[in-house]
Amino acid sequence: MATAPTPHLVFDGVTKRFGSVQVVEQPFDLEVARHEFVAFLGPSGCGKTTLMRMVGGLDQPSSGEIRLDGEPVGRPDRRRGMVFQSYSSFPWLTVGQNVAFGMKYRKDLSEQEKAVRAERYLDLVGLYEFSDSYPNQVSGGMRQRIAIARTLAAGADVLLMDEPFGALDALRREQLQAELRRIQRRDAKTVVFVTHDVEEALFLADRVVVFSKRPTRIVAEIDVKTRLGEERTLEMRDGDDFFALRREAIGVVRAAAGGEL
Amino acid sequence: MTEGRVIPDAASLPATRDAGLRRRPSAVGGAFRLRAALPRPWGAVIAVASSIAILALWEFVARLGLTTPLFFPAPSEILAAMGRMFSTQHLAWHAWVSTLRVWGAFLLAAVMAIPIGMAMSGFRPVGAALEPAIDFIRYLPVPALVPLSIIWFGVGEETKIFLLWLGTFFQLVLLVADDMRRVPNEYFETAYTIGASQAQALKDVAFRAMLPSLIDNLRITLGWCWTYLIIAEIVAADSGLGFVIWAARRYMKTPEVMAGVVLIGVIGLATDQLLRAIHRRAFRYL
Numbered sequence A: 001m002a003t004a005p006t007p008h009l010v011f012d013g014v015t016k017r018f019g020s021v022q023v024v025e026q027p028f029d030l031e032v033a034r035h036e037f038v039a040f041l042g043p044s045g046c047g048k049t050t051l052m053r054m055v056g057g058l059d060q061p062s063s064g065e066i067r068l069d070g071e072p073v074g075r076p077d078r079r080r081g082m083v084f085q086s087y088s089s090f091p092w093l094t095v096g097q098n099v100a101f102g103m104k105y106r107k108d109l110s111e112q113e114k115a116v117r118a119e120r121y122l123d124l125v126g127l128y129e130f131s132d133s134y135p136n137q138v139s140g141g142m143r144q145r146i147a148i149a150r151t152l153a154a155g156a157d158v159l160l161m162d163e164p165f166g167a168l169d170a171l172r173r174e175q176l177q178a179e180l181r182r183i184q185r186r187d188a189k190t191v192v193f194v195t196h197d198v199e200e201a202l203f204l205a206d207r208v209v210v211f212s213k214r215p216t217r218i219v220a221e222i223d224v225k226t227r228l229g230e231e232r233t234l235e236m237r238d239g240d241d242f243f244a245l246r247r248e249a250i251g252v253v254r255a256a257a258g259g260e261l
Numbered sequence B: 001m002t003e004g005r006v007i008p009d010a011a012s013l014p015a016t017r018d019a020g021l022r023r024r025p026s027a028v029g030g031a032f033r034l035r036a037a038l039p040r041p042w043g044a045v046i047a048v049a050s051s052i053a054i055l056a057l058w059e060f061v062a063r064l065g066l067t068t069p070l071f072f073p074a075p076s077e078i079l080a081a082m083g084r085m086f087s088t089q090h091l092a093w094h095a096w097v098s099t100l101r102v103w104g105a106f107l108l109a110a111v112m113a114i115p116i117g118m119a120m121s122g123f124r125p126v127g128a129a130l131e132p133a134i135d136f137i138r139y140l141p142v143p144a145l146v147p148l149s150i151i152w153f154g155v156g157e158e159t160k161i162f163l164l165w166l167g168t169f170f171q172l173v174l175l176v177a178d179d180m181r182r183v184p185n186e187y188f189e190t191a192y193t194i195g196a197s198q199a200q201a202l203k204d205v206a207f208r209a210m211l212p213s214l215i216d217n218l219r220i221t222l223g224w225c226w227t228y229l230i231i232a233e234i235v236a237a238d239s240g241l242g243f244v245i246w247a248a249r250r251y252m253k254t255p256e257v258m259a260g261v262v263l264i265g266v267i268g269l270a271t272d273q274l275l276r277a278i279h280r281r282a283f284r285y286l
């Protein structure tokens, strides 16, 4: 181990109130390293989505600050890409056009470069043959891949994913999780991934941050990287290590939910 | 060989559930099952056959002398009147004049309603400012405003365009605002997170997302334009289909009155079908 990695993303005493509704009451602190995959795991309504949206610049903290590379984040821009659970692709564009849409407002690339990049990311998520199909002609899993490819093509450093696989069936979900992890390692992205599925969090993340129900605070951090390593394969999911970790984690999450699962 | 057993089991499942309906297996009975699909050519065949049947019945009743021709002429007589009007009374020119008025007022209403409606639902203060006035005017009956329109604009083209615009703009602007309201937030936010400005998100995403329902609403509004056209042309005009109908009424030429009405129906139907076809082609992704 060399020097400690410089944090890429920092939550510094963040709170959030919507009118009279205090969503994040106690100042929230967290550091995410560059190229780290962090999963937010916690009961529904505890503020995971709100925290992520603030990173994206779609909501502003009521107090405190979120910093990316040492700079406070402001309005949304293409360095922080979002993947939503639903309405994640535009139905009027073909799959290929959806991916290329990620670069629509980039002035630093020529049309030629954009075309090459679009193809590359289509290929990366395995959608090359579906380039000319419309999103409603492909499966829900493919629609989420479109969104991932679009965000990557846009040139995001940080991927913000809010239960992106929540609407998929179990098999597609597993497959997409494995692919996402592969892409994240290959393209070296920092990822914040919101989920309420323990297994998904453990399989994907380097570190799982477990939230309590409101008033929201971090009740545990699970260092998955040390336990399972960085390489994640579908076979691992059936292994004893994963199984043991999963049992531990479920215990932690149950305690966090305070018997309200 | 479990598969050999599993498949027939699965197939028999719906059969038992549908047992009550299966007792009446005739094709006609099947077509009247609630929301049952109709094989492709049958819809058109039924539509044409029923239209012909109604016309035939009408013709038959008229020829038997059961109706007075002055009130209820036979379809053949109406058709003959239409032919005469085309050859001697410039019916095609009148239809053209009416069509121009409808499209002129309709395009004016659309060009104004689309940006204003989008602004009303996109920016809360704009919506709050405009909605009361628009909602009020929307409920004013257009015929009641004819005298006012004549005082303002005289009896020329302006009055006709104004009345048509009045009847459609205020409805359309609220429909547009509704279309825009239904654009999912995720679309805007996706656009922002790839670097779009507000204006770009409106133009490249919101407008595109709402386009199919916008076109549908335009199509429906265009139909209303024809309704108001007749009112406008009856009151103050020396051209157009409304004028033709009203002039024929004065001399109790019922077949000509009906010919004018039928022609409006035909133009409306043709335009509607054309726009539907364009809609289907343009929005294949739906």
Ligand SMILES: Nc1ncnc2c1ncn2[C@@H]1O[C@H](COP(=O)(O)OP(=O)(O)O)[C@@H](O)[C@H]1O
Pocket: A018, A021, A023, A042, A043, A044, A045, A046, A047, A048, A049, A050, A051
């Ligand atoms: N725009 C908003 N206005 C008011 N309350 C909100 C808003 N967004 C979220 N909330 C509330 O904040 C709480 C946390 O929401 P959220 O961040 O979506 O939780 P999670 O993603 O963990 O389920 C919920 O109780 C929700 O009702």
Ligand SMILES: [Mg+2]
Pocket: A048, A049, A050, A162
């Ligand atoms: Mg959420």
